[in-house]
Amino acid sequence: MPAVEELLSQLNPQQREAVTFGDGPLLIIAGAGSGKTRVLTYRIAYLLWRGVRAEHVLALTFTNKAAEEMRERLFGLVEPERARQLWMGTFHSIFARILRLEAPRLGYTPDYTIYDTEDSTGLLRTLLRQMGIGNHVLDPAAARHQISHLKNRMCSWQEFAASARTPRERILAELYRAYEEQLRANNAMDFDDLLLNTIRLFQAHPDVLARYQERFRYIFVDEYQDTNRAQYVALQLLAARYRNLCVVGDDAQSIYRWRGADIRNILDFQRDYPDATLIRLEQNYRSTQRILAAADALIRHNQQQIPKRLWTANPEGELIRLLICADERDEAAQVLHYIQRELDSGTPAGAIAVLYRTNAQSQPLEEALRRARIPYVLVGGISFYQRKEIKDALAYLRLLLNPADMVSWLRVINEPPRGIGAATLEQLRQAMHQHNLSFLEVLEHADTLLTGIRRSARENLQALAALIRRYREALHSSAVPLDLLVLEYLEATGLLALYRQDEQEQERYMNLERLIATLSEYVQSSPAPSLREYLQQVALMSESELVPDSADAVTLMTLHAAKGLEFSVVFITGLEQGLLPLARATESREELEEERRLLYVGMTRARERLYLSYAQHRWRWGESILCRPSDFLQELPPELLEPIPSPTAAPGVPFQSALRASATEGMEEDGLYPGARVRHPVFGVGTVEALSGSGENRRAVVRFPHVGRKLLLLRYARLQLLHR
DNA sequence: GACCTGCTGATTTTT
DNA sequence: TCAGCAGGTC
Numbered sequence: 066m067p068a069v070e071e072l073l074s075q076l077n078p079q080q081r082e083a084v085t086f087g088d089g090p091l092l093i094i095a096g097a098g099s100g101k102t103r104v105l106t107y108r109i110a111y112l113l114w115r116g117v118r119a120e121h122v123l124a125l126t127f128t129n130k131a132a133e134e135m136r137e138r139l140f141g142l143v144e145p146e147r148a149r150q151l152w153m154g155t156f157h158s159i160f161a162r163i164l165r166l167e168a169p170r171l172g173y174t175p176d177y178t179i180y181d182t183e184d185s186t187g188l189l190r191t192l193l194r195q196m197g198i199g200n201h202v203l204d205p206a207a208a209r210h211q212i213s214h215l216k217n218r219m220c221s222w223q224e225f226a227a228s229a230r231t232p233r234e235r236i237l238a239e240l241y242r243a244y245e246e247q248l249r250a251n252n253a254m255d256f257d258d259l260l261l262n263t264i265r266l267f268q269a270h271p272d273v274l275a276r277y278q279e280r281f282r283y284i285f286v287d288e289y290q291d292t293n294r295a296q297y298v299a300l301q302l303l304a305a306r307y308r309n310l311c312v313v314g315d316d317a318q319s320i321y322r323w324r325g326a327d328i329r330n331i332l333d334f335q336r337d338y339p340d341a342t343l344i345r346l347e348q349n350y351r352s353t354q355r356i357l358a359a360a361d362a363l364i365r366h367n368q369q370q371i372p373k374r375l376w377t378a379n380p381e382g383e384l385i386r387l388l389i390c391a392d393e394r395d396e397a398a399q400v401l402h403y404i405q406r407e408l409d410s411g412t413p414a415g416a417i418a419v420l421y422r423t424n425a426q427s428q429p430l431e432e433a434l435r436r437a438r439i440p441y442v443l444v445g446g447i448s449f450y451q452r453k454e455i456k457d458a459l460a461y462l463r464l465l466l467n468p469a470d471m472v473s474w475l476r477v478i479n480e481p482p483r484g485i486g487a488a489t490l491e492q493l494r495q496a497m498h499q500h501n502l503s504f505l506e507v508l509e510h511a512d513t514l515l516t517g518i519r520r521s522a523r524e525n526l527q528a529l530a531a532l533i534r535r536y537r538e539a540l541h542s543s544a545v546p547l548d549l550l551v552l553e554y555l556e557a558t559g560l561l562a563l564y565r566q567d568e569q570e571q572e573r574y575m576n577l578e579r580l581i582a583t584l585s586e587y588v589q590s591s592p593a594p595s596l597r598e599y600l601q602q603v604a605l606m607s608e609s610e611l612v613p614d615s616a617d618a619v620t621l622m623t624l625h626a627a628k629g630l631e632f633s634v635v636f637i638t639g640l641e642q643g644l645l646p647l648a649r650a651t652e653s654r655e656e657l658e659e660e661r662r663l664l665y666v667g668m669t670r671a672r673e674r675l676y677l678s679y680a681q682h683r684w685r686w687g688e689s690i691l692c693r694p695s696d697f698l699q700e701l702p703p704e705l706l707e708p709i710p711s712p713t714a715a716p717g718v719p720f721q722s723a724l725r726a727s728a729t730e731g732m733e734e735d736g737l738y739p740g741a742r743v744r745h746p747v748f749g750v751g752t753v754e755a756l757s758g759s760g761e762n763r764r765a766v767v768r769f770p771h772v773g774r775k776l777l778l779l780r781y782a783r784l785q786l787l788h789r
Numbered sequence: 790g791a792c793c794t795g796c797t798g799a800t801t802t803t804t
Numbered sequence: 805t806c807a808g809c810a811g812g813t814c
Contacts, residue, residue, distance in 0.1 A: 128804085157804050182803080256804055324803065425800050445803085479790095486790045522790095605804065625802045647801060663802080684805085685800075 069114055072107060072142070076100075083344045084108045090304075090338035091311040092331075096375040097360070097669035098351025098631065101313055105285060106135050108311065109151070110142035112283055119143075119150035123281035123303075127288040129155055129606065131629055152281070156296050157256060158605045160263040164254070165597070167266055167273060176466035176597055178253040179604040183451065184472050185209050185244075185255045191475070192243045196236075203236055212241050216257035217293045217325030219264075252469040260295040267302045278306040288629070289314035289334075293325035301337075310338070316371050317364050320625060320663050322655070332371065349375050349669075351631055353382020356675050359705045360668040366700050367658045384707040387698070388678035391713040392689070393426070393639075396680045397433035399711050400636050403676055404439060404619060407634050414440060416633035418620040420667045422645045426638060427621050434619060444622035450603055454564065454573040455580055459603065461558050462551065465537050466597060468505045481563040483525035489518050505530055532557055540596060547594050548585040555581075624667045635671035637664070640679040640695040642741075648752050664697055677706075681715055737765060743784040 073081055080100055083093050084107045095101035109122060126132040132153040139148040152159060161179065168175045180188070189212075190205040215225055222245055226238035248254065254262060267274040284304050286292065289312035292300070304310040312334060319328045335341050349357055357377050364370070386403070390396035400419060407417055419430055424445055434441045449455060457480050460473035467473075479485040496507045496514045507514055508530035511523040536554045543550055555561050555577070564574035587602070588594040620632070624645075639645055646660035668675060677698070682689045698706075737743070741753040743765075751767040765784065 155804065259804085320802075321804095323801075423800055423802075482791080484790070488790080519790095623802060644800090649801085688805095 069111070072110075076104075076107070077348055079344055079346050079348070080104050080107075083346070084111050086311075086342065086344070088307075088309050090308055090334075090341040092334045092338075092341050092343045093311070093313040093346060094343065094371055094373060095313050095315055095346040096349060096373060097315065097318065097666070098349040098377075099346035099375070100348075100350055101287075101315075101346065102131075102135060102138070104346065105287060105313060106138045106142065109135075109283075109285065110139060113143050113147060117283060119147040120152075120280065121282040122151050122285070123159070123283070124151060124153040124285040125156050125159060125287065126153065127155065127291060127629065129158060131287060155605065156292075156299070157259050158601070160259045160299070161601055161605060163263055163277070164259065164266070165601075167270075170270055170273065171262055171266055172249070173254070173262075174252055174467070176252070178251065178463050178467045178470045178473065179259070179601060180248070180253050180255045180472065181604060182209065182256075183456070184253075185213075187475075188247060188251075188472050189240065189244060192240060192247065196239065196243070198236060198240075203233065203240065208237060208240055211237060212244060213255070213257055214325060215241065216255075216261055217295055219261065219295055219298065247471070250469065251471050252467050253472065257295070260293075260299060264295060264299050264302065267299070274302060275306075277303060282307040283309045284311065286310070286312045287314075288318075290316050290319035290328055290331045291321040291326040292330050294327055295325075297327065297330045308338070316369075317367070317373075317662055318628065318666050318669075320628065320659060320666055322659050328369070332369075345373055347373055347375055349377040350379070351672050352377060352669060353379050353673060355382045355385065355705050356668060356671050359385055359675075359701045360665050362702050362705075363661060363668070363697060363700050364665045367661055368654070369658060383674055385675045385677060385701070385705055387706050387708045388676060389708060389710040389714045390678055390680045391711060391715065392680050392682040393429045393684065394433075395711050395713050396638055396678050397429040399678060399709075400430060400638065400676070401433040401437055401439070403636070404434075405437065407674075408439070412634055414617050414619050417636075418622065418627065418630070418632040418634070418670065419636040419638060420622060420624050420627050420670070421638045422624060422647065422663075423639075424623060426644075430621055430638070434621075440618040441621055442618045444620060444626045449576070449579070450606065452573070452576055454560075454576055458555055458560060458577055458580055459600065461555065461560065462596060462600060464533055465540055465554070466600065468533060468537070469503065471504060474504055477558070477560075478529075481559040483529065484519060484522040485526070489515070489522060492517055505533065509534075529558075546588060547596060547599075548581060548588045551584055551596075552581050624663045627670050628666055631670050631672060633672045634674045634676075635667065636676040636678065637667045638678045639683075640664075640677050640698055641683065641692040642695055643692065643753075644683070645695050645697070652752055661697060661700075737784070737786060741786060743767060743786055 073084065076084060077100075080103070083091070083104050086108070093101070093104065095104070105124070109124065112122065113119060124132065124135065126135065132155065136148060136151070136153055139151070142148075152162075154162075164171070164173070164177070165175045168177060186205050186209045189208050193199075193203060193205060193208070215222075222238060222241040225241060226235075229235045229238040248258065267277070281303055284300065286300065291314075300310065312331070314331050316328060316331050319326060319331070322328065335343060352360070354377055357375060357379075361375055388396070388399045388403070390399050404417060404419075408414060421427065421430075427443060431441065431443065450459070457476055460470075460476040463470055463473045464477070475490075478490070492515050493504065493507055496502065497504060500507075500514065502510075502514075508526045511518075511526040511530075515523055515526070532554075536550070536557070539545070539550060539554075545553075561574070561577060564570040564577065584599060587599050591598070624637070637645075642651075645664060646657055650656035650660045679694050679698070680692055683692050684690075737753055743753055744750050753765055753767050767784070
């Protein structure tokens with residue numbers, strides 16, 4: 066193990082101060098690339114050297130991957146045995162772990178199921194149907210988002226019901242109530258419950274809280290700017306006794322407001338802890354001077370921020386290249402061209418990333434890379450664990466642990482087909498309530514309880530129930546390794562056979578094989594493998610964790626997914642008004658500032674070279690629309706940019722005029738563009754989202770704050786263009 | 790109850 | 805453009 070002095074000598078004065086800081090609340094404002102992870106790891110190692118016991122340390126990170134990385138680094142600093150004892154992970158996974166241990170106190174079993182977004186939405190859809198409310202009245206996905214938002218802000222259904230005024234709010238309140246009731250009946254929690262139930266546990270059981278306060282005497286929180294209200298409250302509770310709360314973050318990198326993150330948590334830390342010490346890490350070790358200067362110039366346009374001055378001793382570096390492209394295919398071609406050049410000059414593929422605002426933008430880029438046979442990894446998109454066949458298999462597995470989970474039952478009851486439709490399900494539901502039986506019990510007694518359905522269906526249901534029972538027992542008693550047992554079980558459900566036989570479904574079949582393979586990997590790498598732990602890991606896995614660390618592949622991902630990472634060469638694509646910033650974000654200052662922070666995060670990922678690009682046209686909803694360069698481009702100092710029009714882009718014009726010219730070139734006389742603010746005589750002020758057609762058929766999709774999205778024929782709707 | 794077809798809405802970002 | 809869903813038919 067390295068000597069303490071040696072490690073401290075590698076740090077700058079501010080970093081050293083943070084690492085060696087004594088007890089009490091500590092706020093570290095860590096600018097992009099300022100060695101945040103290093104400081105966190107060293108500080109934990111420093112505490113351990115000072116004699117703090119590993120089990121007294123809790124480190125909360127934003128992704129499980131970040132936690133793994135930190136643990137890896139710690140292995141080099143302290144004895145692996147001690148590093149392993151640390152509790153390190155996301156809020157969600159750490160709290161899920163606490164809840165497993167304490168579940169009975171809350172009326173749950175330790176085998177409770179964790180519902181992901183899709184599960185929750187599905188449950189809400191079922192409930193709405195039962196309430197006799199159509200999807201057009203209240204969209205299940207929108208309702209899920211709103212309920213999640215309420216839960217993040219710790220607003221219970223009772224509180225919400227009391228304040229509900231409009232009919233829509235009253236329906237939502239009733240849905241919220243039914244949803245909570247059903248979650249409990251299903252022995253299930255959604256993502257938000259993992260936080261809320263932990264808080265409830267602590268508040269209702271002071272003895273339990275005291276136990277965890279004693280245990281976690283030193284608490285670290287990474288990416289503190291992206292914590293929400295519930296996380297904030299949980300931290301207040303946990304840290305109340307020892308007050309050794311060390312939070313690290315950068316308000317300039319807060320990009321999860323839409324998910325309930327509350328930037329006030331970091332802005333108000335010193336108000337919450339008046340005796341808190343503030344340390345600023347302002348030296349950037351990552352980027353060139355030019356990249357940093359451009360990023361800094363951009364972020365200065367935000368009003369809401371903690372004052373700081375990032376600087377670097379790194380070389381000046383090259384100009385930021387701005388690729389002006391004709392459309393998204395041309396953009397992909399240009400990006401490909403420069404990737405090729407990077408590779409030719411010796412940059413490893415793994416040091417290159419292409420970033421974009423929305424997942425949909427990855428397609429043309431993927432195609433270009435595929436054709437050029439350049440290896441790439443795609444982060445996010447439709448995740449492996451979201452695929453239908455995988456979710457079905459996981460639902461079968463969840464039922465082994467938690468047969469109360471109705472969402473999983475409904476997923477698998479007719480997959481493979483067992484002759485069960487809506488009518489049979491309704492009978493099942495009635496039998497459950499009438500005889501006060503569990504779903505599994507009703508299935509087992511299908512022959513006497515479900516007389517109204519076909520005999521074959523009844524037999525199928527009883528066979529399914531027997532299967533679940535048998536493997537439930539096998540799971541607890543069997544000496545067969547978990548992965549083999551699961552393989553046998555999935556075979557017995559008929560799910561594997563369903564896809565194996567069908568030529569068209571080979572991909573699904575292979576995905577299921579891959580699932581078993583990941584389970585085998587888990588079984589072999591874990592000291593005490595359990596289905597419970599495996600399912601939890603899968604449920605709380607973030608997108609970025611699925612991607613194998615590949616040194617020789619270009620990374621494609623959203624700007625959000627890039628948080629916390631760094632690359633030698635970064636491309637940020639689609640810098641167009643309406644895309645970055647997104648059209649709907651231009652309506653409020655807060656949202657616009659978050660879009661700006663998002664671009665800031667992207668730019669500061671780059672070590673040596675940064676490429677920005679925009680397209681003059683882009684396909685959207687099956688039509689090519691005209692795009693205007695992002696306003697953010699004008700916020701970057703022109704002397705740091707080198708505009709490069711592609712050969713197929715509209716005629717080359719100098720950059721500054723390019724920004725303005727391309728806004729009008731080829732454009733209809735109305736001067737509208739996606740992202741433009743317009744006034745409608747009836748609907749009021751709105752934002753243009755898309756344009757199509759010309760002349761008589763010129764149409765615009767406009768989003769109005771209260772009315773929603775409208776398709777307007779401009780011949781009739783006399784829109785007035787508002788200038789900012 | 791299964792299958793087919795036509796329609797609609799999606800493109801925000803994710804633990 | 806396309807996937808997923810609702811509604812209708814067999």
